[in-house]
Amino acid sequence: MTIEEEKKMYHYYYKKEDFGVCLMECKGDGKEAIMPVDQDILVVYDDIFKGNKELERAEFPDSVIEIGGFVFDGCENLKQVKLPSNLKDFWQYAMTRCGIEEIEIPGSVTRIASFAFNQCDQLKTVKINEGTEKILAWAFKDCAQLTDVYLPTTIKEIDDQAFEGSPNVVLHRK
Structure with missing residues (x-):
């Protein structure tokens, strides 16, 4: 690894809690953030990548079950996020104001929290896997480019305001 490549890496800081390991902080830079397995x-605690303008791709290990608030807030160049297959919950504003264009939500997420994808201006496609049951109010608020949302058969409730400010949404049911 060159010195220049070393400079373009992220360094992660953890805290061991009674219930397990928490990712508390991230320092560094680069286009890709692949969190260690x-x-x-x-x-993953709040604000880890908040405001990072360089980040284009992020990948979580499958061990992650919760993603905190504002993790990718303002990451306008972030185009790809691979969510962990065991994810249980997003906190409010987890993905707010980031540049993702497409997202696949694992079925282990039983409900999509309010404002989880608030103001994701570039988001066009959402694929929700079998297992997800609810989409709460304002989950996809002000996602102006959002057109296609693919719903699993397990969806039981979509709040009337789930897609407020996202005028072009077409819900596709399996």
């Missing part, structure tokens, strides 16, 4: 991270 060797720590068995359960929770």
Whole structure:
């Protein structure tokens, strides 16, 4: 690894809690943030990448079950996020104001929290896997480019305001 590549890496800081390992902080820069799989991270705390203009791709290890608020807030160049297959919950504003264009939500997420994808101006396609049951109010608020939302058969409730300010949404049911 060159010195220049080393400068373009993220360094992660953890805290061991009674319930498991938490990713508390991230420092560094680069276009890709691939969080390590060797720590068995359960929770990603708030604001980890907030305001990062360089980040284009992020990948969580499958051990993560909760993603905190404002994790990607303002990451306008972030185009790809691979969510963990065991994810249980997004906190409000987890993905707010980021540049993702498409997202696949694992079925282990039983409900999509309010404002989770608030003001994702570039978001066009959402694929929700079997297992998700609810989309709460304002989950996809002001996602102006959002057109296609693919719903699983397990969806039981979509709040009337789930897509407020997202005028072009077409819900596709399996």
